[in-house]
Amino acid sequence: QVQLVESGGGLVxxxxxxxxxxxxxxSASGINVMGWYRQVPGKQRESVATITSGGSxxxxxxxxxxxxxxxxxxENIMYLQMDSLEPGDTAVYYCTAVTWTRYWGKGTLVIxxx
Numbered sequence: 001q002v003q004l005v006e007s008g009g010g011l012v013x014x015x016x017x018x019x020x021x022x023x024x025x026x027s028a029s030g031i032n033v034m035g036w037y038r039q040v041p042g043k044q045r046e047s048v049a050t051i052t053s054g055g056s057x058x059x060x061x062x063x064x065x066x067x068x069x070x071x072x073x074x075e076n077i078m079y080l081q082m083d084s085l086e087p088g089d090t091a092v093y094y095c096t097a098v099t100w101t102r103y104w105g106k107g108t109l110v111i112x113x114x
Contacts, residue, residue, distance in 0.1 A: 003025045003103075004024055006022050008021050009093060020082065020110075021077060030100075035069070045094065057069050067080060067082050069081075090110060092109050
């Protein structure tokens with residue numbers, strides 16, 4: 001079992017920045033891919049960014065050049081640095097981790113509004 005806890009969400013003005021964190025515990029040493037997804041009411045959950053244990057990253061086109069995913073394998077923590085935030089980035093952001101199955105955190109709310 002892997003437990004994931006997100007933090008760092010909040011209210012930010014357009015153009016601002018936030019850094020999300022995801023702390024993994026339990027059988028975290030077995031994690032291969034980690035990532036961030038987001039969801040707004042009435043829409044499907046969408047992938048934002050993923051990172052492998054080797055550091056390979058992938059981003060949604062909508063966040064390329066603005067968001068940066070990183071991971072500290074020793075501490076089992078993953079980050080999402082979000083810059084140049086736009087109102088369209090408003091969503092609940094979920095941390096996910098894949099071992100032989102996929103685990104999800106409970107999410108953290110990001111609101112981008114003036």
